[in-house]
Structures are given as C-alpha cells and as structure tokens.
Amino acid sequence: MNKTDFKDMWVFIERNGDSVLPVSLELCSETRKLCDASGEKLAAVIIGDISGGELKKVLDCGVDKLIRVSGTGYDFFNNDAYTNLFTVLCEKYRPTAVMVGGTINGRDFAPRFAARLGTGCTSDATELVWDPKATDIEFVEPAVGGKMMAVITVPVARPQVGTIRPGTFKYAPCGAHEYEVIEEHIDFPVENIRTEILDFRADDMDESLNIADADVIVCVGNAIKGADALPRYRRLAERLGGKLACTRPVFDRGVLPFKLVIGQSGVVVKPKLYISFGVSGTVNHVTGFSDADTVVAVNTDPDAAIFNYCTYGIVGNMDEVCDAMLAKLDK
C-alpha cells in the first residue's frame, strides 16, 4: 500500500431526517484544519437528498468536494448497506482519512468498514494533529480512564478512520468556496439487509437526563458517599436552574445513569457555569466540559487535578460546601 496513492479527507454527513447532526459539522470544521495543514482536500459524503439550507451549513465549513450518493438501501440506517457503501467508495476514491461522528450508529458501522478495508480505526480522539513528517494524522486521546494521553496513528494502512464524539470540536463556519460535486449511484439490494427495523420509540424525553444544552451543571464525582448524598446536589442544580451530572465512576457504581456522565466516554457539555463536587479531574472527564465559561471546583484534596481546570476552587468537604451554598441561596 502506498500512502501517496490516497488523497482527500472525508467527513460522513450523518443526518436525522434532513437535518445534519451537529457532530458532522464539527468534524467538517476540524477536518478543514487538517486539510489546511496537509494540503489535502476536504470532502463531505452526503447520502440521499438534502435541502439547500442544510447543505449550506456543510458547505460553510469550506468543503472542497461533495460526494453525493444515491441508491437503494440507505433510507434507514443499517449496518450492512452503510458498511458496504463506505467500502466501495473508499476502494474507488482512496481517501486518506474518513471521519465519522461518534454517534451510536457511527460507532456501529465505521469500525466495520475499516475492518473490511483492513485499515485502522480510532475512536474518541479529543485532538487531531497533522504530522507532516510521517504524513499521518495523530489521533490524541485520553486513555486508561484519563490517567494518560495516548497518540494513536495509522502509519501504513489507509484510510485513517476515526469516530469522534459529538461536542468534541466546534462548528466554526469559515464560509463556502468553490467545490466539486461527485455523484455516485450505489445500490445495496434491500433484500441483503440482514436487520429489519420493527419499531422505533422516541424517548419520553426525561428532561433531567438531557444535560447537553444545560446552562448550569452541578457535577458530582467519585467522592460522593452514595445515592443518599445526592438530594442536596439535585436541589442545588434546581436552585441554579441547571442539571445534575456526574463522572464515569459514579455511573459505574450504579449511583446515577449513564446519560448524566460528562466526559470523553459520555456527554460533552458547554454550560455557562459548571460546578464540580468531589471530582478528581481526570482528563477524560475534563475534556467533557472544556468549553464551560466558568468552572468551580470543590474537593478536599488541595492537590486534586480538578483545581488545574477551574476558574475558582474551594478546598473543602463537598457536602458541607453544597449545604452552605443552598443555605445562602435560600436566604
């Protein structure tokens, strides 16, 4: 395999109905930077019809190429047709990289077409760096529960496939420029799809579990004694008009549900105010709120890493500080 035979960096444009998922736009913006650094072209892969408004959002990321795919088998997401499509497209056009949003479906098919192509797939990078010497992308990600950072590369095989969590990067439209359109028609026979969607039930959106857009977040860490210690934090969150969230170990202990986990392997949030109680501050958690405006940290350990990521820090017992805040706010 000769790396120089591969060119262009692709972003899969995942959609919910017509509307483009924010993660796809975030990836377009971030991959644009990689293209600028490497001289590669940015291509967006869009399946099916798209409205002008939604297309504009994609083009505004400075896309050089649009690969527009039509054909049977893509009406609803299914692993068989999507895996096949990306295998066929990659074999034909030989992109050097393919970025896919780290949604549940993105994570379902991206590693699979990578396997079919015999190439490497990385997941959950929090930083993408172009290495001009090796002409590889460095996928940088927290590892071992965020206790260290690992650089992952795909030094020989192509394309370099990566799935990236929603919210990791910013959608920063730089304006559309001239672009080339490639039309592809690839049918996947519907009878070859081995999974059948029998039903889809939209969640009765439990609003307390929807923390992604909260303005204020009260986050409890592993120092929480147990579920019995939670009510005060829930009350503080309510009092501040925000939501309660937690770190990964709190979920692992069964204290709070997964949808409340902030971090690399959970939800990425961008609140105006983020208050952490008893959070140690491992990197994979910290990456989940790095865009918060104001960060408050409370921890008994004056050397806790979280204090390196906060605007204001208080060394103290988490329950006591929370109670004191509630008392003052109620006054």
Place this chain on the structure above:
Amino acid sequence: MTKYNKITPEIAEKLQAIVGTKRFFAKDAVKDDFSHDEMPIYGKYYPEVVCEVESTEEVSQIMRLCYENNIPVTPRGAGTGLVGGCVPLCGGVVLCTTRMNKILSYDMNNLVVHIQPGVLLCDLAADALTRGLMYPPDPGEKTATVGGNVSTNAGGMRAVKYGVTRDYVLAMTVVLPDGRVMDLGKTVCKTSSGYSLLHLMIGSEGTLGIITELTLKLIPKPNMDVSLILPFADVETAIASVPQIKLANLDPQSIEFMERDIVDSSAAFTGNSVFPTVVNGKEAGAYILVTLVGDSEAELTAKMDRLGELAEKCGAYDTLVVWTDGLKKDVWAARSAFLTVIEADTKLLDELDVVVPVDRIAEFLVYTRAAGKAEGIAIRNFGHAGDGNLHIYCCANDMELDEFKRRSKAVMDKCYAKCTEFGGQVSGEHAIGHAKKQYLLESVGETAFGLMQAIKQVFDPKGILNPGKVCTNVEEG
C-alpha cells in the same frame, strides 16, 4: 443537681487562645450539625462554643479551664451516633476531635497501631490493609471516628468472629475532667494489674475522660474471604439456621440477616439490585449473608461445602457464592446502605439496638412487629444474626411528632421489657447516650445503676464532662 456557668466573654477569649481563631466557633459560627447526631428525634441542643482540638495539651488546657469555671464539656467525633451521646445537653463547650486524625505509627513487631482519636474508621481500615494488616472491628458506619467507636464500644459485622472494639484497645491517653493527663494500659496483650481503668473508659461515652490517643491491636489480614448469600422463605427459617451455622465450626467472620422489604428498598434506592429476589423459582423472603475467611481456596471450599449442606437442611433456597471483588463490593455496599435507606424512606424515626440470645432473634422480631402494629407504627429491621444484635426501627411518615414520640415510646417500652425478659442487653453497639438511660436503669437495676453513678462521681466530681449521659441526669437546655 449541678448548676453550670455560662461561657463569659473572658472565658471564650481564653478558649480561643488555646485553639486559635481558626478552630474556635461561637454563637452564629457554630454549625447546626453540632446540635444533634444522626438521630434527630432526640432533640437539638446547641453548644455555646465549639473547639476543634489538635492535641492532648489543648484538651488538657480546655478541661482545666472548664473545670475551674464549672462549664460543661461534651466531646464529639464525627457525630454519627444514634443515641444523642455527643449532643451538648447543657450547652457549654463541644470539643471536636475530628482534626486529631493522624495515624501516628505502626509497630509491626507487636502488631499495634498508634493513632489519634479523630481518625476515621474507614481510613484506619484502609491504611492497615496496605500493610497487610486488618483492624477487625467493622461497624456499619465507616465514617465514624475510632475515638467514637471506643467510647461506644462499637461492634459491627465482624464481631461474631473477632469480638468488638474493646478487644482491640491496648492503651490510651486520657484527659480527666480536671485536665490531668493519664496513660492507661500498655502495649502488651495480658494484664492482671489492678482494676482496669482502661476498660472502664472504653464504652463510657466520654463521661469519664476524653481519649486523646489510642494504641490498637491489629491482626494479619486473612488471605482469602468469600461471602455467601442464603435466601430463605421467611425470617423465621432464616434465623433458625444461625445456631446451626455457628455450631458447624466454620468460624464465620460475619453472619448478617436481612428481610426482603429492606433489600427491595435498598435496591430501589441505590439502583443496585444485587440480591436476587427470585431464587430457583421461589420468592425469597429473607436472607442470611455469611462471610468466611481462610488461608487457601481449598480451605474455603471445604467450609463452603459444609455451609452449603447445612443451608439446604435448614431450608435455604440455594447457596450463592460472592467470590469476585466486584460482587463483594456490590453486596456489602447494599448491606451498608440499609440505615440510609430507612432514613430516606422515613420522616420520623426511632431505633432499638438490642442484643438478644441468638436463638430468640426470630421470636423477638415477631414480638416487635406486633408491638408496632398495636401502636400503628411501622417496624423495619436488620442486624447481626451471628451475635443477636438487632437494629430495629420505628418508622412513620404521616404523623405528628408528639404523637409519634408517644406511640414510639409505647413500642420501645414493651420491646425493651421483652428484651430484658429474654436476658438481652439494651444496647449492643450504639450505646446509651441520653436517649436510652431509662431503659438502662430498668435493665441493670438500681444497684448496678447506682454503682455507675458512683463511678462517674469519682472521675468527675463536678459533673462537667458530657453531662446527662449514660447514668446521670441534668436540667437540659
């Protein structure tokens, strides 16, 4: 009855000079927490000042000052008690030991650890483990101070094998009510050397002196352990298995019992449904949780085999093996959450911590339930089946406080009388405080109670140390 003096500004200044401004709190700066422990039903009493002490010398100076001025002093650890033991009934000074939280040294040759009294039980246990040692007492409340454990002679889950806190205290430094400092006990394992003041101090709930240092015995950590869950149809059959288990020469580290309702509440509350509710197609009504220790897997397996056979004979639905660390953590976390679960479910709460002979546990539980029913009070319970120590809770949600207190007292009166009739003890490990004095008197009789009062008088002639507790009466307020 003693009349105490109030803390004047001059005395306050002197107290402040002893501990410094950062560790001295008066008036509004005194946190509400210092007015109660974890059983708020027994009322709130505020101290005039709180001093967070850091050394024996500070404690001694404070006691000397208060002794001279006739000011009551109530020592307090983490405040996790359940009988109002650390509550300042007469105001005065609360002397808080939580800053005395240093593990001072280990003596690996004699297997002892030397600590300050404010070290938390969980911290001591974890620290000892890193040295391959175990501090055997294992009360449910892990965030209690060890000083508090000694003052109440706390027991806990492992008492059935290892005994209670008393059995692990070798020596201590004590400050007497007049400020004199005294060392009691030695770092040796035997003594036949006069009256044991050391043992008088243990379990005296801070009424005779203030513990400022402790020397505790440790044991090598057992190589291996395994917990087993035995699900039964009901609590009667479950408890009936306990004497058999004890007789089987398995030397279990703990034998706990729990009924289905509390297991369900715990699962709902913590989201951790680790105890199976249907076993081999049958609904479990109660569980026995046994922990065995051993040097090798072969030894443990042999013990488990015996337990399994016995469990089957006793009507257990199955014998479930809690072998992996993750599972052990989940199972014991569920068990440790019981009190919290009851507290969360209940607005009004009172409790009994009686000990009855093991073969009468079931009978006693049936009696308490009936007594509760007669008064319209819900009864919930769990406890240490291996040593007959039961934690029984009177619970109500929709009741006026006074009404609850009246009815709850009626239940308590009956149950404590029944406990005495069964040859039991008023308290297994939570102690007497000010909440259970009457029941202590009824249980031990006037002669013994009078001797206790006389002993108190010898140690504390002015009655300034933790007044109104165990065996003394005061005007509260």
Place this chain on the structure above:
Amino acid sequence: MLNILVCVKQVPDINLVKMDPVTGSLIRAGVPAILNPLDANALEAAVRVKEAYGGSITVITMGPDMAKEALRECLAAGADRAVLLSDRAFANADTLATSYVIVSAAKMLGDFDLIFCGKESLDGATGQMGSQLAERFGASQISSTAKIIEVDTDARTITAERDLERGVEVLKAQYPCLLTVEKANFRARIPNLKSWKASRTAEIEVYNSHTIPGLDPEQIGDPGSPTKVPRTYPPETGSKGSMIDEGSTEKNVDKLLELIADVL
C-alpha cells in the same frame, strides 16, 4: 440447538491504576485484573437466551494465562465451555488483529448462531471490537443491545431493542448475529455453590498461534495491527484556578457566590 459464543476480556481495574508522578508512567502493579464489567452483562444476556431457548454457551478470550480466572467467572455464571487464546505472538494487538485471532479460533470451535460481547472494555474503551468481530464472522449486527425480545429458532432470527440517542429501536436480525450489550438490564447473576465449584476445576481449553489452524502470522499481534501507539504522555494540566480561602466554609461560599453572581 442454539450455539452461542460470548467474547470477553480480562481488564485491569483502571479505577485503581495510578500514575507515577515522577516518571509519568502507569503503576499497574497490584492492580487487580477483573472480567470486563460489560462482558459480564453480555454473558448474562446469553445465559438468559440459553435458559429460554436452550443451547450451549462457549466463552472465549485472548490474553495471558491469568485470564483463565475471568473465564472461570463466566463458567460459574452459566457458560458451558471456556477457551483461552494465549500466545506471546498475540501481544500488542489492536482491535483488528484481536478480532482476527478470536474469529479464526471460533471458526475452529463451531458454527455460532449468536455472538455476544460487551459494548466496550473498561481499559481500551474503543467500542470497536463488536463491529470488527461481526465483520470477520460475516454476522449481522445489533449494537448497544438493551433488551432481548425474542429468538425465533425456526426462522433463525433474534429480535432486540437497542438504545439510540433519542429513542429505542427494535431490530430483528438474522443468524449469525453479533450483539454488543449495554449494562442496564443485564445485571450478572451470583452463581450458586454448585456452579461455582464446577467452575473452579473445569477444563479450560487453551490454544496458541500454532494450534489455531491457518493463522496468518502477518495478521496477528503487532504486525497485524494497523493502529499504533507511538507515544503516551501525562495529561497536561491547566493553570491552577484561583483558590478561595477565606477561613471557613461559610465565608468561602459567600465569596464564591459573589464571584459567580453575574453568571447566576
């Protein structure tokens, strides 16, 4: 009769892994190795299928000899057969190379109708193994399985619910099907004494790179891994925030509320 395979991994309990502050390397000594928690849930899902529809469960893992302990845990919890793939040549494998070894060995063991694994591992947490195993098995795929509705042994299909971001999808998939499993509804059971004891002495089949037929040395271990980890480093810490120390909790909170007043 259903032939079920469960793929598991033994992982270090990363919550107990610490970073050496001087060297910046991870201290793994003394950190217990555990069965990947989500794999225990995957096994439980498989055991429930077996209980409802009959069949047998083979559990397979790749790892060092001590990974047998994780397999024994699976045997105690309902697996019938356990297989360890162990060889120094397998070391440093990424997900692609690992899936190659596991599937090559599995094909030698039989034809599996259903394959289960945890959604991700505690340590690597790439969440890629399921998809890549499915690819190599040529299996249909249900990822993020939250609930199993039904297995139709005549039509050779399995119907399950998968958790998506905004709802639940009910998917019917043809055999062979690989399912990755979520935690919520599959709490692992506590084994009884009989099955626990059996698991302690049960035979565990061990295969290496020579005893798995037709293994291509270029596709295993480091050579077979397209992804590499050229370097690791300690996470950068930001600059320390401004610490509030006014002498007491109350005063600290007063100060804090004053500082964040404009945000509130």
